[in-house]
Amino acid sequence: MKKSIQILIYEDNVLLRESLTNLLALTGEYEVLASFPDCSDVMNQVRQLDPDVILMDIDLPGINGIEAVKLIRGFNPQVQIIMLTVFDDNSHVFDAMYAGANGYLLKKYISDKLLHAIQEVLQGGAPMSPSIAKMIISSLQQPVVAAKDYSLTNREKEILQLLSSGNSFKMIAAELSISLDTVRTHIKHIYDKLHVRSQIEAVSKAIQEKLVK
Amino acid sequence: MKKSIQILIYEDNVLLRESLTNLLALTGEYEVLASFPDCSDVMNQVRQLDPDVILMDIDLPGINGIEAVKLIRGFNPQVQIIMLTVFDDNSHVFDAMYAGANGYLLKKYISDKLLHAIQEVLQGGAPMSPSIAKMIISSLQQPVVAAKDYSLTNREKEILQLLSSGNSFKMIAAELSISLDTVRTHIKHIYDKLHVRSQIEAVSKAIQEKLVK
DNA sequence: CCTAAAATACCCTGATCAGGTGATTGTTTT
DNA sequence: AAAACAATCACCTGATCAGGGTATTTTAGG
Numbered sequence: 351m352k353k354s355i356q357i358l359i360y361e362d363n364v365l366l367r368e369s370l371t372n373l374l375a376l377t378g379e380y381e382v383l384a385s386f387p388d389c390s391d392v393m394n395q396v397r398q399l400d401p402d403v404i405l406m407d408i409d410l411p412g413i414n415g416i417e418a419v420k421l422i423r424g425f426n427p428q429v430q431i432i433m434l435t436v437f438d439d440n441s442h443v444f445d446a447m448y449a450g451a452n453g454y455l456l457k458k459y460i461s462d463k464l465l466h467a468i469q470e471v472l473q474g475g476a477p478m479s480p481s482i483a484k485m486i487i488s489s490l491q492q493p494v495v496a497a498k499d500y501s502l503t504n505r506e507k508e509i510l511q512l513l514s515s516g517n518s519f520k521m522i523a524a525e526l527s528i529s530l531d532t533v534r535t536h537i538k539h540i541y542d543k544l545h546v547r548s549q550i551e552a553v554s555k556a557i558q559e560k561l562v563k
Numbered sequence: 564m565k566k567s568i569q570i571l572i573y574e575d576n577v578l579l580r581e582s583l584t585n586l587l588a589l590t591g592e593y594e595v596l597a598s599f600p601d602c603s604d605v606m607n608q609v610r611q612l613d614p615d616v617i618l619m620d621i622d623l624p625g626i627n628g629i630e631a632v633k634l635i636r637g638f639n640p641q642v643q644i645i646m647l648t649v650f651d652d653n654s655h656v657f658d659a660m661y662a663g664a665n666g667y668l669l670k671k672y673i674s675d676k677l678l679h680a681i682q683e684v685l686q687g688g689a690p691m692s693p694s695i696a697k698m699i700i701s702s703l704q705q706p707v708v709a710a711k712d713y714s715l716t717n718r719e720k721e722i723l724q725l726l727s728s729g730n731s732f733k734m735i736a737a738e739l740s741i742s743l744d745t746v747r748t749h750i751k752h753i754y755d756k757l758h759v760r761s762q763i764e765a766v767s768k769a770i771q772e773k774l775v776k
Numbered sequence: 777c778c779t780a781a782a783a784t785a786c787c788c789t790g791a792t793c794a795g796g797t798g799a800t801t802g803t804t805t806t
Numbered sequence: 807a808a809a810a811c812a813a814t815c816a817c818c819t820g821a822t823c824a825g826g827g828t829a830t831t832t833t834a835g836g
Contacts, residue, residue, distance in 0.1 A: 483691055551729035716783085781834080783833090
């Protein structure tokens, strides 16, 4: 008989906590090691019980689920963590992702998707509800919008790129095989167009506004 | 009788193209308006046929799927585009996302997930294969992983931050109410620790390695 | 209490950068 | 053909930065 998947649950709602436990127990493939209504002792619990998967509610009293993930990730990079949340809004999801969660499931999809989500994280995937995935996609598509037009010529863009990579005027001149004075002329034009008065401002603005890679 | 969902297919593999068409036709809910082996006339085709959903192979001869998405998004922001790909590696996926695709399906999951994925995009979600979702999550978690330790003191970090925002030494001195020479001393220490020899290199490195916001 | 680290400050010299002015050549646009 | 733009180069002046050394005060740890 193969070893069952060991699971730890953090969920403050008693009914949901018990439903989850029952749901997982019924399958026979999963063993719920324990379930807790809060994360007050999360580090010791995870260390001692050493689960394969953690189901973590985001909205917990005391230490919230996101803080808990940070704590866990501080000493355990491999346990698979699936966040359970009623929020499909912005910041919570991102914070949880940054913290190091592996999957995100809206509570309304739990009955449909939980078992599938657990399988996915164990296979190295990142399960998430469609609307959450949509948020992530949208956030990644934002950079496309950027890149204002300062009417820089190709040569000016090239020089701004080199400057932003840490090259001095002298190095740029050598790199492009042109005179130092020519580099300076281009730099002056760049300053005029970007409305800045020093290399620092130019580089800062160029990187901030994604004028360079 | 409700109107069927109208679909356009771009896929260079003949067998797969026909399988997709048959699979969708069998359900009775979808109507394949047309299917093409390349994107040479994609703009006119999308404009005239005006589909609800487009299935787009990434690896197409001539204009590839990612370029095609950019072209389509140029005039049609609402059509739902699902990318079909054999790649679960790096850049292709990101490029497609930046370009404005709505979902991403690895070809090996097509038979299992295609119908479900179409439903999801039509409901405003973003379907994607678990491994692709994983890539996205990982990319969002990088900022957490980053930030090497150069043993900068808090004051040095503060000054590096101000420098990277475009401030001159003079401005930093004024901002922090310390002497210009003190700023210079801190700067020297920062250069030593980062192994650089100019403000440009320092700022470039600081932003590159996410030492500053 | 004592020490190490951090933050503060000053001086000097040479290198680099900013701003202004002017000029030549070739290409593109009108 | 004329005008506008792009890329190239030069010179001059004053400002800012880099690198070296030295030194005092405050903070944090053992």
